[in-house]
Amino acid sequence: MTDTFGCDRMRAAVLAAWTASPARFREDANAEEDFALGGYRDRLIVELAQNAADAALRAGVPGVLRLTLRGDVLTAANTGAPLDATGVQSLSTLRASGKRDEAGAAGRFGVGFAAVVSVTDAPSIGSRGSGAVRWSRTDTAALVAEIPALAGELADRSGHVPLLRLPFDEPPLVDIPEGFDTLVRLPLRDPATVEAVRRMLAETSPALPLGLPALELIEIDVEGETRRVAADGWHVVSDSGEFTPEQVAALFADRPTEERARPFWSLRWAVPVTGTGEPGPLPASVPPVVHAPTPSDEPLDLPALLIASFPMATDRRHVAKGPLADFLVERAADAYVRLLRELPRTSKLLDLVPAFMGKGELDARVRRAVLDRLPGTPLLPALSAPAPAVQTPSFADAEVYEPDAAWRVEQPAPEPEAGGWVVSGREAAVLAAGSAELLATVADFVPGLLPAGWPPRHPAMTALGVRRVELSDVVDLLSGETVEGREPSWWRSLYEVLPADDPESLGALPVPLADGRLVRGPRGTLILTDGGAELDLTPLGLRIVHSEAAHPALLRLGAAEATPRTVLEDPLTKAAVAQSLDSPDAEPVARAVLSLVQAAALAPGEAPWLAELALPGADGELYPAGELMLADGALAGVLEPGGHLGIASASLEETYGAHVLAAAGVLDGFAVVHDEDVLLDPDECDHDLDGEVDWLDHVLDLLPELDVPPLIPEFTAVRDLELVADWPAALALLARPPLRAALHPLRVAGVEVPSYTAWWLSRHPVLDGRKPLELRLPGADPLLQGLYADAPAGLDEGALAMIGVRSTLAELLASHGGPEELLDLMADEAVEVDRAQLRALWVALAGVDPERVAPPSRVRAVLRGSIVVAAAEDAVVVEAPDLLQLVAERPLVLAPYDLAESLSELLDLPLAGELTTGEVTSAGEVREVPAEVRSLLPAAPGTYVEHEKLLVDGVECAWRYFEGAVHCTGIDGLARGLAWATGQWGDRLAVAALLRDPEAVPLLLAEADLS
16 A cells, blocks of 8 residues: 555654653653543534634635534545645644644644544544545554553553554545545444534534634534534624734743744634524524634623634633733724624614623623723714713813813714714613604704613613613703704694603603793693683783693693683682782783683682782772672672772673672672681681671680680681671671571580671671660560560571570570670669569579679569569578568569579579578467368478467568477468478468368369369
């Protein structure tokens, strides 16, 4: 067999070297084993592809690799330059690559083929037309065994020898597939190796052809099932160069000599793209590691594939630190930025922006380098130009340092590119929320605003330095020159696209007004409805939204729908009304307010504050509406002429009508004060009412002692009562709703008290020149006859009762001051009272609590049978009938004897028993009470004392019940004494008749039964 590749010579040289130095044999064996089991243990497919790519590169043809697994044999067919002697020598040596002068070659260390050692003991390779070569662990072991000098080493290694150091010629391979130039055949060592190769074939991904640009296609055939692996659907950015001698000296100082002989560098970034050209995620089959150009163990947690000629450590798994690696990190960052700039400018770019944390040292360095560049790189599409750049020169740039000099110098804004504005992250802004329409509307106000679809919360936004703009920030930007001259319709288009779920951010949203102003915040603005569109409300200073800007969104943000009623309730309207009397031009305000009242169909009393509106009177002077009367109104004919109230202008009434003026506060009837939660305190309860302080004192007198001033939840009072001239007409008005409500009593702290209106009327001569308190209702309690005059007939009795006209004695006595009033009337000599009425009045007064009454100075009493008015110091209350004879010369207060003590205490008068001892001073004879008397008085005593002349305290008397004995003279005295002693005082006349004529008793008893 011809020694085509010099295999015999190479074997002889290697065996000679081993013989001369057995340690060299051991060194080669260990080195090959380290590479096969270490750095290249799972790199079989990668190294086969790398060799195929280098062959295609040398031949200048498209690289194609076909990997075929049949049973336990793996073959690798590739296109390109055929195997030659240099190649065989490179495959059979360690760390002596034959490609060191080939720019762009993937192989550079001369150890890659050692990966076959991990799967086979008899690899072979051959090319079409140039021959073949093989290696054999068995044949190598046989040759080594023949060398005595190596016997010890071979024994120590248990017969294990290096596989690739001794090449053997092989007959030309005849099974090279058509279209391929070279074939590598690898008989796999065992079933476990077959499964490992299956796994490596399955894991082969597009990363391999991407890392080996000369290799366009990899075909993988596993037991007849074929798949193709190519770098289709990827966007690739490449960069490369050759180092100058100076760079080699600086960057390769710590690198091996072989590497310094290859002063080239290259890198590429690749990212999968969709049909639209947007980047997508890395396929699961592509390991997320740095490729150099084959996969390393350096993690790279970016959604892109990095393939670069990084210097590798001796394990071929990790990038070696040093200046060369630093150089390539910077070039990789430059290329990565270029990759992003070449991709479509969609939000998918954000997925390619590195996060701050890396998964390894190299990953972190690449990230930092990229992130140093990205924020200033024009990368993002914008709806508007970025803000002008600001240059801050150093002080050295100034000829003379001036502390107050304006050092910030605005630079002109960049011009847009053909496709629109492209800005860097530092120049960009993203709106936190909003539709595409909103972004387009506000783009002019937000420099560098990103379009819709760019997620504001994406972590890349922070990494790029994109400023996040909240909706409230946009609102703040809508001011000054930025919005000057904007038409109201533009504002409506803005409101149309505002989000409805963020009212807090829109609180200061500008709103154009009908008067040309632009105000901050919809709250407090008014949107006119159709009913108010024709009204001229400018004099009121209202914030009415321009009709072309009005939009429902403003209502959600606090604007009010400007119906005439809501306009009336607006604080600015109220302020205009309150200030109208002092206004130099009150007429426009009055016109605007009255037109609102008319449009709102307001009823009188609905808006009491309108009473402050300045309106012209018939005399040409301005009055508050509440101090004007309608010329033909009910009130004008009731009040005294010449008072402080004026008459409304006739032209005013002709223009708006009496109803509108009344609704605005002009008086048709009495003016009414309405108030809520009124404290009954002189400092709080002040409504400018006549006698209000006196009413308040009266009410407080009726209430118990309280720690805090009592509260009236609702206060209603009729004013101007002191101006009334025609009381019958006035009372007719007051007795009808709604004024009647002001007469109803109030309930304060659980006590019923008179309202102000009822109290005032009760104390003024409003009923035929008499006070209501001096009158009684027609047909009222007969006991009040003579004490009070009758009220005029024909008036509402319920209203009369509420203003103090008396109805019953019980109500009088229950009222505050009623008992004293009754006593005063009874002591009035002009008042006529008969004896029965007097007795009934004393009976009623006996039930009054004495603490409610101040003792009178004069009392109505009975003197010698006549009713008189006597000084209280002369009067006496009689508590027993047998004492009448002793005080007959004094004015007597007579009532049922059991009420005597109560009246004595009430009137502070003595009892008769307190003015005399009542002692019997004469002598008499004891006699038995007739038996027939006992039938009428069962409890009568058995005896009595009969006197010829009975003296009590020296006064001659008819009878006396003294110390348990009845003393008397004559039949009448005996009858009275026995009736009183037995508690049957009412039977005294019957007893007297019995004593005179016993036969008349049955008739008297029968008459008594009929009574």
